[in-house]
Amino acid sequence: MHTLVGPLLVFVLLLNLFLLGTSRLTAVINASAAQGVILGALTLCVHEGFGVWMVLITIVTILVKGVLIPGMLLRAIRDAAIRREIEPFIGFLPCLLLGALGTGASLIFARTLPLAKEHVASLLVPAAMATVWTGFLVLTTRRKAINQVVGYLVLENGIYIMGLTLLHAMPFMVEMGVLLDLFVGIFVMGIILNHIRREFSSLDTAHLSALKE
């Protein structure tokens, strides 16, 4: 099982780059869903023993990050009839380059960190940093409100990977609480998105600029 961790994390990093380079919203959401499923699988792989709690966390993670949240987002874009992100604040190619640079930098940076013995050779910490960086890029460079939600999700995914280094330390209830908060958070954002669409007939955040000094 442990041998799967590396390949799965590489897959997560590739999905990061895919997220940064594509303009189709369904593809972006599906990529984040795929990431969620991989994270669930990683939870099992990182730990040798199969505990009941580990299996439960895996199932709930896959359910929340891989099925429920992407489902809500896909429904939102279907209702709003939007397919593409047009005119992001930074173009797709520069964004992709920034993402690749960030990934490289986190791989190098992680070597200089004082890590515990079991994590020195593992990709977990650099992958977490690279994914957090990707989340930030998506969050700040895209115009469509829904893409910002995806950016937030990817950011959370990165943090989740960091959390995998500490599965023994975080009690089960807290892990569940974090996932529940994430789910409710996206749910509330979904409701607000719906109101934005009804109010402005669009999900472009350029409409949300009435409040300023």
Place this chain on the structure above:
Amino acid sequence: MLLLHVLLPILFCGLAFVIRSNEKRPWLLPIGGGIHFLFTCAILFGKAPAPADAWLGLDPLNKVVLGFLSLLFFLCSVYARGYLVGRPKQPNRIFTASLFAFLGMLTLATLAQHLGLMWVAIEACTLSSAPLLYFNQNPRSLEATWKYLLIGSVGIALALLGSYFLAYSALHGGMSASLFFRDLVGEATHLSHPWLRASFILLFVGYGTKMGLAPMHTWKPDAYGEAPGLVGALLAGGLTTAAFLAVLRFFQICNAAHDVAFARSMMVTIGLFSMALAAVFMVRQRDYKRMLAYSSVEHMGILVLGIGIGGAGVFGSLLHFINNGLTKGVLFLAAANIHRAYGSKRVEDVSGAIRRLPVTGALFLAGFFAITGSPPFGPFFSEFTILRAAVSGGRFWVAGLFLAMLFVVFVGMSSTVFAVVQGEPSARASQSGYKDNFFTLAPIIVFLGLVLLLGVYLPYPLSHALQQAAGFIEMNP
């Protein structure tokens, strides 16, 4: 016992959904808030202390916070009854339920003794307060809610990353990976310092976003500007206090690990920067609710500045969060009454508030003097304590900048406040038939009375509790 304290508001949250009548439902608020407050008093002053439960527990620090939050919510809930009855056409089911959910999560965040549980509770506070911001259901409040949710969620996500870093710091230090605060403080000397520092930075940025410290404050003017006044009072006094409690807990861990110099300098810098930025935006501010939001940014800066200075500054900061929260209650609720009467929060449209609403206008003016640190109100003494701590610590530059910024804020705020309060009532004054009544006045008067009391006389139980809390933060096991 303590768990019951968290579940009580959740029960009322459920009741709010069950009750069908839009006119009767607001009564739940003062009832629920009152019971919560009585319960808090019983816990704090009861002969038998509540058993130290593993996950929820009382310590000298959160005792003070819990008492304050419960009082704040109770007074705001009395006001809420008056406010909601005055707006009979607006459905208030979700609003009432969210208020109780917010109270429940706030209580949980205060009592939580576990790093992860506290994070979950504070994030839940944010989520339950989002519907409160959207009460008016117009494009402007929509925008404010969106920004609040997105910025708040990203900030709190960073705090989660910081929590993981702190846990990693324990793991790397070879500790049993317990994330209870008492264990982290008790074994702090074993923590791995590079990870501890990284985690403090992330946690400070993350929970600082919730507090509304500059430069992470951008959601604040929009949210406080568009939300009903009572929500502003609850956020400015409640949510920010919970986030401040979180910052204090991590500061305590750094202190116990004997690695606190960098945390202190960071807090002093961010504190002064928040004050400076707020001062800049308060000068010539044309929107009196946004002005209050910037005032909140300023006072959050003062809070972390006091902690950063240390010594008596810690005591001053703890006293100041109470003073600031109570005074914000006066200002936000009075501003809400003025807003209701004039139907506008722009200075151009509003003047002569003291004639249109004599009591509210006077309270607003008194609140302004209190918050800008005029004697004999409470904030004067807490700010003075922080100033004295800076001077006696030999940090004359910090003290000088602190004073200069307080002065700029006073001047900036006064032009807006006087424009609202003085003069002939503007044409808009007669637009709505709003009149002050018991429910919309009594809470403000009590708030102001408490602010005045804390300025003239600090009761022994409170000063003793604050001393204990300050000692608790700076303790070295």
